[in-house]
Amino acid sequence: MRSTAEALVDVGGDAYASERLGAQRAERLRSLADLPDVPAFFGRIDQPDRELHIGRRHVTDPAGDPQVIDWRAPVSRTYYQASAADPQGLLLRRRFGFSRGELTSYEDEDLTRTASRGHQDDDERGGDGGPALGQLVVAEIERPRSGPMRDIVATIQPDQDDIVRAPIEESVCIQGAPGTGKTAVGLHRAAFLLYSHADRLRRSGVLVVGPNRAFLHYIDQVLPALGEVDVTQCTVADLGPAVAVRAADAPEVEAVKADPRMAQVLQRALLDAVREPLEDVVLELAARRYRVRASRVASVVRTLAEKVAAPAERREVYYSAARARLARAVAEDARRQGEAAGFAPTDGETARAARSRPVKAAVDAAWPARRAVDLLADLYSDPALLARAADGVLDADEQAALRWETRPRSLARAPWTAADVVLLDEVEGLLERPDTFEHIVVDEAQDLTAMQCRAIGRRLATGSLTVLGDLAQATHHASLGRWSAVMAHLGRPQATVRPLTVGYRVPGEVLDFAARLLPSIAPDLPGPRAARRAPGSLRMRQAADLVEVAADRAAQEGSTAVICADAAVEPTAAALRSAGLDVAVLGDSGTGDQLSGHVVVVPAGLAKGLEHDHVVVVDPAAILAAEPRGLQRLYVVLTRAVTSLTVVGAEGLPAELT
Numbered sequence: 001m002r003s004t005a006e007a008l009v010d011v012g013g014d015a016y017a018s019e020r021l022g023a024q025r026a027e028r029l030r031s032l033a034d035l036p037d038v039p040a041f042f043g044r045i046d047q048p049d050r051e052l053h054i055g056r057r058h059v060t061d062p063a064g065d066p067q068v069i070d071w072r073a074p075v076s077r078t079y080y081q082a083s084a085a086d087p088q089g090l091l092l093r094r095r096f097g098f099s100r101g102e103l104t105s106y107e108d109e110d111l112t113r114t115a116s117r118g119h120q121d122d123d124e125r126g127g128d129g130g131p132a133l134g135q136l137v138v139a140e141i142e143r144p145r146s147g148p149m150r151d152i153v154a155t156i157q158p159d160q161d162d163i164v165r166a167p168i169e170e171s172v173c174i175q176g177a178p179g180t181g182k183t184a185v186g187l188h189r190a191a192f193l194l195y196s197h198a199d200r201l202r203r204s205g206v207l208v209v210g211p212n213r214a215f216l217h218y219i220d221q222v223l224p225a226l227g228e229v230d231v232t233q234c235t236v237a238d239l240g241p242a243v244a245v246r247a248a249d250a251p252e253v254e255a256v257k258a259d260p261r262m263a264q265v266l267q268r269a270l271l272d273a274v275r276e277p278l279e280d281v282v283l284e285l286a287a288r289r290y291r292v293r294a295s296r297v298a299s300v301v302r303t304l305a306e307k308v309a310a311p312a313e314r315r316e317v318y319y320s321a322a323r324a325r326l327a328r329a330v331a332e333d334a335r336r337q338g339e340a341a342g343f344a345p346t347d348g349e350t351a352r353a354a355r356s357r358p359v360k361a362a363v364d365a366a367w368p369a370r371r372a373v374d375l376l377a378d379l380y381s382d383p384a385l386l387a388r389a390a391d392g393v394l395d396a397d398e399q400a401a402l403r404w405e406t407r408p409r410s411l412a413r414a415p416w417t418a419a420d421v422v423l424l425d426e427v428e429g430l431l432e433r434p435d436t437f438e439h440i441v442v443d444e445a446q447d448l449t450a451m452q453c454r455a456i457g458r459r460l461a462t463g464s465l466t467v468l469g470d471l472a473q474a475t476h477h478a479s480l481g482r483w484s485a486v487m488a489h490l491g492r493p494q495a496t497v498r499p500l501t502v503g504y505r506v507p508g509e510v511l512d513f514a515a516r517l518l519p520s521i522a523p524d525l526p527g528p529r530a531a532r533r534a535p536g537s538l539r540m541r542q543a544a545d546l547v548e549v550a551a552d553r554a555a556q557e558g559s560t561a562v563i564c565a566d567a568a569v570e571p572t573a574a575a576l577r578s579a580g581l582d583v584a585v586l587g588d589s590g591t592g593d594q595l596s597g598h599v600v601v602v603p604a605g606l607a608k609g610l611e612h613d614h615v616v617v618v619d620p621a622a623i624l625a626a627e628p629r630g631l632q633r634l635y636v637v638l639t640r641a642v643t644s645l646t647v648v649g650a651e652g653l654p655a656e657l658t
């Protein structure tokens, strides 16, 4: 297929057509480029009359006959869904095992055996009564981690496949315990939708929103490995305007800024400067003078203000565009007067009149141009404006929490906080229509505040959402706590919540241990079930044993992370280095070499969503004490391990875990 594409000659009817053909061919070659170590197929299904190989993309022979079927094609579905109990027309499923691109093994499942026989085989039962996993699937899950996240296309499980292939119209919300594959499922769903609805999605795109740069860096190879290179990935902060964050809010201040009532306050503040004019506008149109009555202009201003204040999904007019509309309305009024008097001003003359000085002055007075940063700075530093905008919405204490002592002279150096960026984005969403996407995948969504949800929802004009998260891992104090609230603020309140309960990452011993925190942090959630058990995977050690434990784990195959309270990162790294260990520290940006260092020290605040073969959790008491939701943070860090978890300083574990 590659040589066919390479051999084509880009001759179109003219230079432009030839150039377009060349660009298309380059695109095709790019999508056909092989990634080293990525085999052309990973599975086979045998139907009574044919055998089909399943792979990451279609492969055809020179005659155009399919040799490998794309995993996303409808016929591939049986590869993921068939079981002995419900063979779906298959006789056999074969999984191929590869090592560094070389075929090393295969495993057959005879789907003609009856269900009861299959499930009684000891080696087919999952760790905690979960699904029966073949040896190749277990080997894939346990394969040592290094570097970024991998795709799971060869081994997607039936409950995961249901979500991956849910119809594009359906917004889905997935509540899944740690390591159940939420992130993997969300990314594979993006790839599935891009394949199944290529035209629709390539035009307006797919967006993946993650919690921080380190996480985005960790997942950024998955979609390219699946042949999808045109997906935008960003953090919620990236959605907002590029202002430098120079300050942090106290929790009670952040709680006010994250509250959805702020949307109303900001909208009122924006429209506060809009004035119905008291004076007529006198303007020239096609060399004649006209007077447009103040009452006429006022009525246009009122209508526009109502339209700008409409809920986002029904908003037709944005604040900035309303200025041009107002100017046009004034000029059009003059034109009608001219027509009534027997003149016929042209479109061009009317447009010129709309740009004339008296009309501009009238628009500036009635509907002043605004910038988000000015508006928010005004709101924070002008108590009278704040009182007008927040009247009946925020109480006196809440208003006081927002106030700045003084308005900084330069707004570029203002003490903006992360929550302010979200508010600035809300204002920008009133000023201009944001760029929108046809599908948005939101990961770690349990931590979103109402205002962050609104920022994401605004970017979803008519499309649908895949929302992934675990309420038990919600560490942000202003997060919403209920999926119904998250989905409502995202603008898709009807979404169904689907659970994923089988944990693939964490061995049963470790998962059961961490889950003892659930009654305290998320009593309504079902306990997770581990797909496999690994005796000896959980160990408790004294604080003094840190260096010895880290050295021992680092000597094992796979990645080793030492997770500690954010404030303890430097001393912990220093202690390990002075013992001669090769240590990297994971920073916000999460660059590759930090992730593949021999021992990587991970601040607890950045551990979410990541995983490592061996995890050493240092001083749980400090992690617990570092933040109001310390128990949730501890649950996150205890559920990062694929192979082993060692708690160092186990004497400081909370009562639930001792």
Ligand SMILES: Nc1ncnc2c1ncn2[C@@H]1O[C@H](COP(=O)(O)OP(=O)(O)OP(=O)(O)O)[C@@H](O)[C@H]1O
Binding pocket: 137, 140, 141, 150, 151, 152, 155, 156, 157, 160, 176, 177, 178, 179, 180, 181, 182, 183, 184, 185, 470, 504, 505, 608, 609, 610, 611, 639
């Ligand atoms: N069907 C599968 N086959 C092989 N590996 C899988 C499968 N499902 C999940 N995994 C692996 O399990 C690990 C956890 O997956 P993932 O990170 O998507 O879980 P998560 O639910 O997002 O976890 P967290 O709650 O910690 O964010 C990953 O290494 C992933 O590759």
